Structure formats: structure tokens, C-alpha cells
Amino acid sequence: MKKEYLGLEYYIFDNLEELDKKDKELVKNAIDASTRAYAPYSKFHVGAAVRLSNDIIIQGNNQENAAYPSGLCAERVTLFYAHSRYPNEVIVTIAIYANNEDNTYKDIVTPCGACRQVMAEIQSAQKKPLRVILLSPTNSGIILPSIDVLLPFQFEL
Template sequence: MKKQTISFDMSVYDSIDELSKTDKDLMLKAVGARSNAYAPYSSFLVGAAVLLENGEIVVGNNQENAAYPSGLCAERVAIYQAAAIYPNVKMVSVAISATSKNYKVLEPAAPCGNCRQSMIEYEQKQKEPLALMLMGEVGKVLKCNSISDILPLAFSNSFL
């Protein structure tokens, strides 16, 4: 037996103001998308924004449902919408921001497993990294260079 370590580098910014103009604009779109989230059960509002290679930005937000599994996270709403509208355009980066009606979200909220798998599908399809930025309501921003950073040993179509 041998042990192996999986690790990745991540940039940590103290605030949105430290981001490049492109990244800041994308994160602000994600922040704006939070306000249209439909979250009557959790009161946890998430916005996502996807920057495409053609410069377009597509947004999404979480959509809850009384039958919980029927809802959809902001990341998947944005990614699927981008793929539906621009099926042959590569995705460059995704920004995600979360807040709550019940408390201040001070730490970046990471995507759930379903969203990680959905995002890695498009990263694998385009054969280029899809950067990821995460932010709570305010405060620090985490930036990963690739979805594969947060989903090592990902399932892919190579197994099918």
C-alpha cells in the first residue's frame, strides 16, 4: 500500500474589491442574482453567474420546491441555462454568492456534490478548466482554477 495526497492551490481575497475587474463584475452579477432566488423553505439565497468565452454572462439562482428533491441549486440553473442558450460556447468561470434571510453569511458557501458533478461535466466536455469563485454575503472570496480542484477523482463519461 502507498498513500497519496491530493491537494490544490486556491487564491483567497479579503474582499470583492481585490478581484480583477472581470472577476468583480462576474461576482456582482452573482450577488444580484441572489435577490431573485426562490427560497421560501430554507431562506438561504444563492446566486450564480457564468462567464462565457464570448463575453456573455448567464445568471441563475436557487429554486426551491416543497418536494425538496425537485428544487434546483443556483449553480445548476446558471450552468444549464448557459449550455441551453450557448451550447457551443466554452464556459470560462463561475461565481457563486450566498446569503440568508435569517443571518449574515460571512464565509463562502461551497457547491453541493450534485453541483460539483454538474459543473465538472462541462469542464470535461470543453477540455479546459472552468474557474470557480465563492463568496458569502460579504467578506472574503475564494478562487479555484478548476472545478476538478474541488472534485478530485470525478466521475466522467469514460466510465460509461
């Protein structure tokens, strides 16, 4: 049996001032989107924003349902809308932000497995990396150069 090594590269930032202008704009859009999330059950508001290759920014947020599997995560709402509206544009970056209603949550939120797989599919189809910015309510976070960091062994047909 041969042993392999898998290394991960990502960038940590402590505040929004460390981000460039475009990334700062994108995370502010994700924060804004989170304020309109429909989360009456979890009280957990997630916002996502994507920047397309034409510099258009698309926002989305989580949409819960009493039948939990029927709701959708902010990432998929945003990615599906962006891809359906602009099918020929590359999705360059997605920013994801989450907070709870009483503002006690302080960490970044990483995408669920289904959202990771959707991001992987988009990245594979567009043949360009899909950057991921994960922002915490304290305005710190991480930047991943591609979805490969979150889902290194992707399902492909």
C-alpha cells in the same frame, strides 16, 4: 500499498478590490441573481453567474420546491441554461454567492455534490478549466483554478 499526496491550490481574497474587473463584474452578477432566488423554505438565497468565452454573463439562482428534491441549486440552473443557450461556448468562470434573509450568514457556500459533478462534466466536455469563485456576504472569498479542486476524483464514463 503506495501512499499518494493530493495538494490543492486556491487563492484567497479579503475584499472585491482584490479582484480584476471581469471577476468583480461576475461576482456582482451572482449577488444580483441571489436577490431573485425562490427560497420560501430555507430562506437561503443563492445566486450564480457564469462568464462564457464570448464574454456573455448568465445569471441564475436557487429555485426551491415544497418537495425538496424537485428544487434546483443556483449553480445547476445557471450552468444548464448557459449550456443550452450557448452550447458551443466555453464556460470560463462561475461565481457563487449566498446569504440568508436575516443577513446573519457570513461564510462562503460550496456547491453540493450534484453541482460539483455537473461542473466536472462541463469542464471535461469543454476540455478547458472551469474556474470557480466562491464569495461570502462579507465580500471575501476564494478562487479555485478549476473544479478539480472541489471534486478531485470525478465520475466519468
